[in-house]
Amino acid sequence: MPRLDRRHFIAATVATTATWTVASPAAWAAPAARSRTPDPYESTARAAAMNWRRLPTGWQDAPFLANGRLGAQLYKGGTANTLKLMLSHTEVQDHRGQWRSGIGYSRLPIGYFTLTLAGDITAVDWTLDPYDAELRGTVTTTRGSLHLSALVHNDTSTLLVSTRPSQAEEAAAWTFQWLPAATTRTSGKPPEYTPNPDPKVTTGQVQQPLLAGGGWTTAWRERRAGTSRLLAAHVAYAASGDVAKTTDAARAQVDRALTTDPDDQVAGHRRWWHGFHHRSFFSVPDKRLQTFYVNQLYKLAAATRAGGPTVSEWGPWFPETGNNWTAVWWNLNVQIGTAPIHGSNHPELDSVTSTFAKYEKNLPTSVPAAYRDGESYALGHPSDWQLRAGDTYDVGAPGSNHVSDNFGNLTWAMHNVWQAYTHSLDTSILRDTLFPILTNAINFYAHFLHEGPDGKLHLPQTRSPEYANAADCTYDLSLIRWGTRTLLQTARILRTNHPKEPLWRDIAARLTPYAEDPKAGVMIGKDVPLADSHRHHSHLLWLYPLRERVWDRAADRDVMARSMAHWVSMQQLWHGYSYATASSMYAVMNEPEKALDFLTFFTDLKVVADCAMTANTMYREGKNFALESPLAAARSMLDMAVQSHDGVLKVFPSVSKRWPDASFASLRAQGAFLVDADRAGGVTRWIRVHSEAGAPLTLEHGLRGELSVRDDRGRPLSWRETAPGRITIRLPRGATAVIAPKGSSASGPRDVPSLGNRPGWGLP
Secondary structure: OOOOOOOEOOEOOEOOOOOOEOOOOOOOOOOOOOOOOOOHHHHHHHHOOEEEOOOOOOOOOOOEEEOOOEEEEEEEOOOOOEEEEEEEEOOOEOOOOOOOHHHHOOEOOOEEEEEEOOOOEEEEEEEEEOOOOEEEEEEEEOOOEEEEEEEEOOOOOEEEEEEEEOHHHOOOEEEEEEOOOOOOOOOOOOOOOOOOOOOEEEOOEEEEEOOOOOEEEEEEEEEEEOOEEEEEEEEEEEOOOOOHHHHHHHHHHHHHHHOOOHHHHHHHHHHHHHHHHOOOEEEOOOHHHHHHHHHHHHHHHHHOOOOOOOOOOOOOOOOOOOOOOOOEOOOOHHHHHOOHHHHOOOHHHOHHHHHHHHHHHHHHHHOOHHHOOOOOOOOOOOEOOOOOOOOOOOOEOOOOOOEOOOOOHHHHHHHHHHHHHHOOOOHHHHHHHHHHHHHHHHHHHHOOOEEOOOOOEEOOOEEEOOOEEEOOOHHHHHHHHHHHHHHHHHHHHHOOOOOOHHHHHHHHHHEOOOOEEOOOEEOOEOOEOOOOOOOOOHHHOOOOOOOOOOOOOHHHHHHHHHHHHHHHOOOOOOOHHHHHHHHHHHHHOOOHHHHHHHHHHHHOOOOEOOEEEOOOOOEEEOOEEEOHHHHHHHHHHHHHHEEEEOOEEEEOOOOOOOOOOEEEEEEEEOOOEEEEEEEEOOEEEEEEEEEOOOOOEEEEOOOOOOEEEEEOOOOEOOEEEEEOOEEEEOOOOOOEEEEEEOOOOOOOOOOOOOOOOOOOOEEO
């Protein structure tokens, strides 16, 4: 990227009230004005900017910045003349494994900066621009004003905040307040728990040691040039060893940030984020939902990266007072929170696969001692980002006096890893990660399967997460069935003969069917019906996301419809992810209107059981904060646009009549296909499919009339119709097919017309 021209702070693409000119080593230039050639990727990302015209008060309504590790949020301070900039880090945690992970491996708070102004704050005008991953704007006080720009640098994990106060606010100053290095979790907190010692505080740094060894240092310094100031802050962490080494590392990063030209630093940061937003595109006529979707992708990229910690309940943003969710939750939260990654074509965010590849060694520790045979894995929750649930904790054993709802965590997580494979066809994912781990996850379950008088294999009592104990629990059976079938398929793909294959075939063939009610559909388990409202879709995992039953098969529809209708009939205790999941389920059941109804109910900030999405697109359950439910809702939107299962790629399979237009580009489907398509006036206009791996392509297209099927140079391709509206195309690796009504052609993605103004996100 060329060096950015210095120009007025206000950008042509982002509305702010700032008009000051940047020409200082303590500031960086505003984004360059858009080129005359329209770029829908940039324009839709910038149009999704969140705005603040009211002062946010905390985690649930503040702007947020991060790069997968360091996180920052800006909001109201403790007095009328202060702002608070909360700093946190996904890797910073305790290491006392004698307690369960939420305590012993708890994430720990770091602290916050306070900006003290001369006058009381009377107004703010802030914009969080997801395209640049920057916060920009002004603060107005009773004495003057202050302009600011802030980002967490993508490559260095350093916080940069550029400020320029008016004359009356020239005394504005940053101070740092550390927070106690102690878990904020109260559930299960043992009486002998002792907080970590207070830190060593010196000018520009706070060195925090841990009782278990290691620790972290927060270092910061401000550079001034005229009236401009540039604050740089960095957190360096070490799990063990001398904490002084973290001080050297943190100070070195701060020095680097303040001795490098701001424009050069920010150019690299923006380059990564601009490339991120150009990886895919999705436009719908409901612009509130369109901007919501863009902001979920921004949030995901801010929260996690391949090779880094996976998504915890808060992402990188530790709430100032904390709460109980101090670790990584694997009984649903990670699985649904990372669900949009592959369909949106962002494998660079797949921290789930990389986490299991790196920390597989810790999975045996969640297995009860009696079953640690070297061939059995489990995953307790919560865990830390290294998959450790605590040295004294295990998941228990089915049919024992220690039954938990943790038995299925690992197998469900492997479904996310399987999605990484099916969307890329990268066999190294199977060979190195999924096959060895899923093998041992099924080995653990196999210890407890037993033959009944009916000749079927049965499971003793386990627990359907968050509902009830049951023998032949549907949740566990569905994961076992998916796991054994996937292992057999993987063995075929890898062309390997595994000694466990006879066992897998036996389980797949003889595993008992789910308990079923003639009216209510699939039950929780044997003799245990779903009798009350249940926020978790644990007993419906076979329907979604495992897709064991599919709407295309007429024989599956009755049980799918009955089971779904019964669950949906009791919504009193539903939470945010219940609505997101229901939306996806209806999308795969060819019910687009219901799918959109459930999506908009949640994203319109409706409150059920004291749970709701928040103004900044985060999520709360009572006083606890989380972020997985809005991320799951982004997956719901993808399920409306593209579905791929059982070797069939469907384009616009479940788009509501309320969305007459829609356009997308480079959405990723199973089979390693990248898909573009456009819809106008309720009719699909064209489809473009690029094959990365040369997999067989069966396309359900939804186009009308006689078809033209050509490559990207306009040459005819070989194809045939296999069913009404469904064709197969010979598409080699690296080739592209353009499918359109005869006589028409394809173009690029477009930002489709809006159906009306709806309020944006933030506090506008």
